[in-house]
Amino acid sequence: MSISEGGEFGLIGRIVSRLGTSPSTLLGPGDDAAIVRAADGRVVASTDVLVDGRHFRRDWCGPADIGHRAAAANLADIAAMGAVPTALLVALCVPPGVESEWVESLADGLTxxxxxVGASVxxxxxTASPTLTIAVTALGDLGGAEPVRRxxxxxxxxxxxxxxxxxxxxxxxxxxxGFRTPKKLVEAYRRPAVPYASGPLAARLGATSMIDVSDGLLQDLGHIATASLVAIDVxxxxxxxxxxxxxxxxxxxVDPYQWVLAGGDDHPLAATFPPGVALPAGWQVIGAVHDGEGVTVDRKPWTGGLGWDHFR
Known part of the structure; x- marks a missing residue:
């Protein structure tokens, strides 16, 4: 059955029936607004938009994969602040001819x-739209800690x-x-494996800055270098x-280091730590911070691409 056959409220009912709940949710879907517990007194919030043909292709990814990708892009931002994600809000703009089962599977991936991370939608x-668009807002809890900024x-x-x-x-x-293998690489594109717990852990270890690497390592490290007025060498x-x-x-x-240094969508976390901090398993030293400005590779400018830019 297509969305147009079931109608908007039929679609909403089918989606809501597939959503779970979490301890931070005091009031979930069904009213004018949700109520989410904010024991810390502060709420960490982040929003991302995914557009069909721009951020994903339905012939490359199944609906559950796209749901995982949409949620991960936002949850990773919350973790990069040193916070624990608590809730997601999802706005879906979809062509009326899309099958209801496709949207249900998308909801399953989001859920x-x-x-x-113990969160829920x-x-x-x-709303109806000629272009399938998914806008996700994530909320998070700092748990009394200070945020780790850029x-x-x-x-x-x-x-x-x-x-x-x-x-x-x-x-x-x-x-x-036009290929579908190696499967490990294709599946990595379809579903990120985000180290969510590493964000709050880095905060507890005294990380001085942190960022979700979504658009390319060198480009995203450039945001830290610019905000901190330092140079970063990888x-x-x-x-x-x-x-x-x-x-x-x-x-x-292809040079594989172009993927490593400038590729996006894996959503690892990059952070800087004071010298002498013992990093736990899961964190690997990949460079250093220096006086100066900009980002280099082995103290030389990188001549390849830096990463993804929506308007470049």
């Missing part, structure tokens, strides 16, 4: 990704990364060339490029 909106990096800090990087970009290149040999990625890069005529 499943949110559940990974608490509300949103739907402007706190200091010369002498170490730069570290938590999470996989380059996999999603490699998967995107594979798909764009050590290329800190990255262990897996064999599948190297093989795919060779077959496709």
């Amino acid at each position: 499943a990704e949110a559940a990974l 608490v509300g949103g909106d739907t 402007d706190g990096a200091q010369p002498g800090d170490v730069l570290a990364l938590s999470g996989r990087i380059g996999y999603a970009a490699a998967g995107l290149t594979v798909l764009s060339r 050590h290329r040999d800190a990255f262990d490029v897996p064999d599948q990625m190297r093989d795919a890069a060779k077959a496709l005529g």
Whole structure:
């Protein structure tokens, strides 16, 4: 059954029936607004928009995959502030001819990704649109801690990364060339594996700055360098490029470090820490902070692409 056959409120009812709940939700979908517990007294909030043909393609990703991607893009931003995600609000603009089952599967993906961090979808909106668009707002709780911002990096800090990087970009290149393997790379593009717990952990360890790497490592580190008025140098040999990625890069005529240093959509977390901090498992030193400005690779300018820019 298409959305136009079931109507707006029929669609909303089908979506709501598939949404879970979480301890932070005091009032979920069904009223004029949701009520989410904010024991800290502060609410961390972030919004992202995903547009069909721009951020995803329905012939490359199933609806549940797209739901996971949409939720992950926002939940990662909350984790990058050192907070724990608590809730998602989702606005869906969808062509009336889309099948209701497709939207239900999208809702399942959103719900499943949110559940990974103990959050839930608490509300949103739907409307008809010629272009399928998903707008997600995530809320989070700092738990009494101070947020980790982009402007706190200091010369002498170490730069570290938590999470996989380059996999999603490699998967995107594979798909764009008309292939569906290696499966590990394609699946990485379809569903991010975000190290959500690493954000609050980094905050407890005294991280001086942090960012969700969504558009490319070098480009996103540039935001920290600019906000903190420092220079950041990335050590290329800190990255262990897996064999599948190297093989795919060779077959496709791509430098694999272009995926690692400038590829997006994996959503690892990059953070700077004071020297001498013992980093736990899951965090790897990949560079250092210096006096100056800008981002370099092995103290030299990077001549490849820096990352994704919607208007470039």
